[in-house]
Amino acid sequence: MNLVAKLSDAVFRIEKVIVSIAVLIMSLSLIAGVIFRYFFNSPLVWSDEIAMYSFIWISFVGGSMALKKDQLASVSILMDRLNGKIRMILLSVGFAIVLGFLIYFLVYSIPWILSPDISFQQSTAMMLPMIYPYLSVPVGIAGMTIHALDLFLKSLTTREKA
Amino acid sequence: GNKQTSGVKGEANAASKNTAANASDKPSYTFKLTTIVQADHPWVKTAEKFNEELNQRSGGRMKLEIFPASQLGKEADMIQQIGAGVVDFGYITTAYMSTRAKSLNAWFMPMLFPNTEAASKMRGTDSATKMLALLEPQGIIGLDWLQTGNHSILMKSGSMETPEAFAGKKIRAPGGTVINDFYSALKASAAPMPLPEVYPALQTGVVDGVNASVDSAWTEKYYEVAKEFTLLNQFSFNAMVVVSKAKLDKLSPEDQQIVKDASKAAIDWGNKYVLDNEKEVLKKLQDGGVKVYEADNKDAFKSVTDEIWAKYSSDPLIKAFIDDATKK
Amino acid sequence: MVEIVLIGFVVLLFLQIPIPLILGITTIIYIFVSHNMDLLPTAPQRLYSGLENFGLLAIPLFMLAGELMNSSGLTTRLIRFAKVFVGHFRGGLAYVNVVANMFLAAILGSAIAQTAVMSKVMVPAMEEEGYKREFAAATTASAALLGPIIPPSMLFVIYAVGSGTSVGRMFLAGIMPGLLLAGALMGLIAYLGYKHNFPRSKKESFRTRATVFVQVLPALSVPVIIIGGITSGVFTATESAAIACAIAAIAGFFIYKELKISYFPKILVNTAISTAAVTLLIAMATLFGWVLTFEQIPQHIVEWMASITDSPWVFLLLINIFLLINGIWMDELATLVILLPIFMPLVDKFGIDPVHFGIIVCINSTIGLLTPPVGAGLFIASSVGKVKLETLIKEIWPFVAVSIVVLMIITYWPQFVLWIPNMFGPL
Numbered sequence: 073m074n075l076v077a078k079l080s081d082a083v084f085r086i087e088k089v090i091v092s093i094a095v096l097i098m099s100l101s102l103i104a105g106v107i108f109r110y111f112f113n114s115p116l117v118w119s120d121e122i123a124m125y126s127f128i129w130i131s132f133v134g135g136s137m138a139l140k141k142d143q144l145a146s147v148s149i150l151m152d153r154l155n156g157k158i159r160m161i162l163l164s165v166g167f168a169i170v171l172g173f174l175i176y177f178l179v180y181s182i183p184w185i186l187s188p189d190i191s192f193q194q195s196t197a198m199m200l201p202m203i204y205p206y207l208s209v210p211v212g213i214a215g216m217t218i219h220a221l222d223l224f225l226k227s228l229t230t231r232e233k234a
Numbered sequence: 235g236n237k238q239t240s241g242v243k244g245e246a247n248a249a250s251k252n253t254a255a256n257a258s259d260k261p262s263y264t265f266k267l268t269t270i271v272q273a274d275h276p277w278v279k280t281a282e283k284f285n286e287e288l289n290q291r292s293g294g295r296m297k298l299e300i301f302p303a304s305q306l307g308k309e310a311d312m313i314q315q316i317g318a319g320v321v322d323f324g325y326i327t328t329a330y331m332s333t334r335a336k337s338l339n340a341w342f343m344p345m346l347f348p349n350t351e352a353a354s355k356m357r358g359t360d361s362a363t364k365m366l367a368l369l370e371p372q373g374i375i376g377l378d379w380l381q382t383g384n385h386s387i388l389m390k391s392g393s394m395e396t397p398e399a400f401a402g403k404k405i406r407a408p409g410g411t412v413i414n415d416f417y418s419a420l421k422a423s424a425a426p427m428p429l430p431e432v433y434p435a436l437q438t439g440v441v442d443g444v445n446a447s448v449d450s451a452w453t454e455k456y457y458e459v460a461k462e463f464t465l466l467n468q469f470s471f472n473a474m475v476v477v478s479k480a481k482l483d484k485l486s487p488e489d490q491q492i493v494k495d496a497s498k499a500a501i502d503w504g505n506k507y508v509l510d511n512e513k514e515v516l517k518k519l520q521d522g523g524v525k526v527y528e529a530d531n532k533d534a535f536k537s538v539t540d541e542i543w544a545k546y547s548s549d550p551l552i553k554a555f556i557d558d559a560t561k562k
Numbered sequence: 563m564v565e566i567v568l569i570g571f572v573v574l575l576f577l578q579i580p581i582p583l584i585l586g587i588t589t590i591i592y593i594f595v596s597h598n599m600d601l602l603p604t605a606p607q608r609l610y611s612g613l614e615n616f617g618l619l620a621i622p623l624f625m626l627a628g629e630l631m632n633s634s635g636l637t638t639r640l641i642r643f644a645k646v647f648v649g650h651f652r653g654g655l656a657y658v659n660v661v662a663n664m665f666l667a668a669i670l671g672s673a674i675a676q677t678a679v680m681s682k683v684m685v686p687a688m689e690e691e692g693y694k695r696e697f698a699a700a701t702t703a704s705a706a707l708l709g710p711i712i713p714p715s716m717l718f719v720i721y722a723v724g725s726g727t728s729v730g731r732m733f734l735a736g737i738m739p740g741l742l743l744a745g746a747l748m749g750l751i752a753y754l755g756y757k758h759n760f761p762r763s764k765k766e767s768f769r770t771r772a773t774v775f776v777q778v779l780p781a782l783s784v785p786v787i788i789i790g791g792i793t794s795g796v797f798t799a800t801e802s803a804a805i806a807c808a809i810a811a812i813a814g815f816f817i818y819k820e821l822k823i824s825y826f827p828k829i830l831v832n833t834a835i836s837t838a839a840v841t842l843l844i845a846m847a848t849l850f851g852w853v854l855t856f857e858q859i860p861q862h863i864v865e866w867m868a869s870i871t872d873s874p875w876v877f878l879l880l881i882n883i884f885l886l887i888n889g890i891w892m893d894e895l896a897t898l899v900i901l902l903p904i905f906m907p908l909v910d911k912f913g914i915d916p917v918h919f920g921i922i923v924c925i926n927s928t929i930g931l932l933t934p935p936v937g938a939g940l941f942i943a944s945s946v947g948k949v950k951l952e953t954l955i956k957e958i959w960p961f962v963a964v965s966i967v968v969l970m971i972i973t974y975w976p977q978f979v980l981w982i983p984n985m986f987g988p989l
């Protein structure tokens with residue numbers, strides 16, 4: 073269990089690096105896009121695409137971070153009114169469902185990313201192989217799965233203490 | 235044959251039981267067709283025609299649910315869904331298909347067709363038919379080609395009858411290698427831009443003009459903010475009519491034939507509709523105050539277009555396509 | 563079939579499972595109960611492509627601009643600016659709160675971000691001058707509603723992208739309703755101020771006012787540049803968000819000189835997490851909407867609604883009531899994102915201007931932030947402002963009532979909303 077917590081924290085540190093770089097690339101390429109089109113009268117064909125793919129990486133990897141940091145919207149109306157063992161059991165059940173879903177989705181996204189269908193695809197402007205932006209989905213879901221496992225295990229031990 | 239129904243259409247099964255007794259042992263189908271264009275686009279009218287034809291030719295056993303306006307996702311999603319057999323038919327733009335099969339860029343050879351009608355006549359040629367098979371390894375069978383009007387050049391102001399007119403102009407065009415090659419050869423810049431931004435960008439002058447069909451100049455209301463239309467016919471745009479291989483293989487040979495015949499009849503109708511519609515809309519544009527230039531001095535662009543045709547002719551299928559198009 | 567999904571959705575919601583994941587889980591449940599198992603392998607693709615939309619880039623960019631501005635000490639300057647101009651009226655600091663929120667709204671795009679920033683500063687400041695703490699928190703939470711109404715706005719971006727409307731036009735359409743809401747809130751404060759004899763600050767000298775005004779200029783240039791840039795054709799709405807970031811960074815480094823390179827790791831990570839909290843929801847809602855569309859559920863709802871009424875006014879009334887009730891317990895963004903695919907065919911059917919409709923649903927779902935028991939605005943104002951939720955709720959209802967009146971005016975007076983966008987043509 074300790075191992076899972078450590079793994080989750082390590083993943084989070086890697087995710088921080090990924091999203092920081094992606095936010096920088098996204099903003100700088102868009103600003104460059106405006107400058108080149110407006111001031112140099114020569115639009116950059118790649119700026120919009122680079123920015124968009126960075127944005128998608130931010131969304132899935134950042135989504136994983138948001139799950140760990142409890143930043144995703146949720147309805148706490150019932151849980152706030154419960155306490156003790158019942159609350160802990162219900163929370164654990166919730167995390168178990170989330171974990172199950174994520175594993176299930178991960179299982180489906182791996183054959184998807186490896187399928188020949190993906191390798192045929194290129195982006196319109198840069199001819200970038202689409203596997204690079206697509207990869208954000210399994211990477212983000214994998215991160216979420218690790219964080220969800222950590223949250224689930226923590227919710228179990230919290231119940232034992234209660 | 236309950237298992238053979240498309241999707242989960244229990245109602246379709248029930249319907250089949252109610253049809254004529256001699257048809258009751260044959261399966262019923264509710265197919266799904268998907269396309270990116272809005273519900274009022276000629277392609278959707280063609281799909282409606284396809285539904286009629288299917289219904290009629292199958293004695294009521296086949297019908298079609300139409301999902302326009304990317305309701306089931308982007309074209310990348312559509313292709314995947316059709317490949318998996320979840321969705322049965324698609325009118326998928328050749329612009330998108332060309333990112334998966336390079337030879338399809340043949341359709342975008344600049345100024346290959348003097349008008350939309352010439353482009354629609356490519357339907358039966360050897361080279362165009364060969365292209366329909368290009369996506370079979372991906373589980374997609376091409377049935378036909380459905381045109382939309384050729385793209386010409388709609389500017390805020392100015393005619394574009396000479397290559398010189400293009401220098402320094404910012405023109406919104408769908409991304410794509412050939413299209414970018416064409417505009418950069420003319421020293422213009424092709425600005426990619428999401429569709430909802432095109433009208434405001436034209437209006438405020440983020441771009442000087444737009445690469446547009448007669449139909450889109452009207453339906454997207456570009457004519458309100460861009461008043462000079464040069465009919466260069468620089469690019470031909472169309473859809474590949476596709477069917478899911480997984481689904482087609484499940485049909486009996488007789489039903490396969492019904493589907494193919496119904497599709498052909500609908501696409502015959504659709505291509506004619508597009509041509510008639512284009513004439514009508516062009517008149518509406520002129521009545522709406524758009525100045526239209528019939529650009530027949532295409533020789534002026536010959537050095538530019540020859541160079542691009544030559545560059546892409548290294549692909550034998552593109553070369554064959556250019557030959558088929560120019561020999562008429 | 564739909565019932566199973568609805569029940570599942572509510573049960574999962576009560577288990578406090580994050581809404582984006584609930585959408586994913588119910589999608590899978592629906593695929594199972596509708597026997598469309600072939601959809602599963604294509605689900606990851608659909609999840610991805612829900613985000614492959616250039617317009618959505620405005621979300622992280624406005625978030626980043628907000629983070630940069632906050633780290634530059636902008637908020638305190640805006641409040642100081644509002645204070646020297648309206649602080650000397652009775653209930654002065656309450657007005658300051660609204661006015662500062664109005665200006666901050668022109669830089670930030672979200673009510674939540676704004677509530678957090680303003681509660682931290684305004685609640686203690688107002689308490690110090692003799693206001694009840696809960697009243698201070700209520701004023702802040704309601705004035706923060708201006709955040710997503712006065713452009714730029716995250717909600718407007720999401721609506722525009724989901725409905726195929728122009729972002730620029732939505733931004734322009736938010737100006738009048740934003741000013742109306744600000745005016746209405748100040749009217750309420752004026753009334754309460756005379757009733758409860760609110761305190762006032764002393765009037766500042768012309769010299770102080772001038773200095774403070776000059777200091778706040780870079781911040782005020784952001785909305786001018788955004789609106790000016792969009793209407794003059796220098797850049798698109800999405801690009802305006804990138805330009806706002808550039809201005810924020812330049813102002814922070816060179817004019818306010820409070821922004822430091824060492825702040826950046828935190829700024830970038832915060833931007834990514836708060837962006838993803840929104841966009842993951844959009845991605846998952848796309849997946850959910852896709853499965854619904856596959857079964858033609860939205861089409862059935864359109865037919866059903868059309869059978870109830872053929873009057874757009876009745877339709878808008880029903881939508882408003884539905885959204886207000888829904889806003890009582892559900893997150894405003896989630897509501898918008900989930901229901902958009904169902905709403906848009908109806909808007910088309912009833913011949914309503916999609917920009918007008920967008921303003922209505924965005925304002926309506928924003929009011930939901932203030933309604934108990936589930937209201938993110940309430941929660942944040944209560945935790946940051948350190949006020950008990952129950953006492954805050956008692957203070958907030960007059961503000962909610964006024965906001966609903968504003969909503970009704972906006973609903974039934976489309977020309978008021980569309981006046982500015984129409985002035986610039988169909989942007």
Ligand code: NA
Pocket residue numbers: 666667668669670671672708709710711712713714715
């Ligand atoms: Na705002």
Ligand code: NA
Pocket residue numbers: 889890891892929930931932933934935936937938
């Ligand atoms: Na609420």
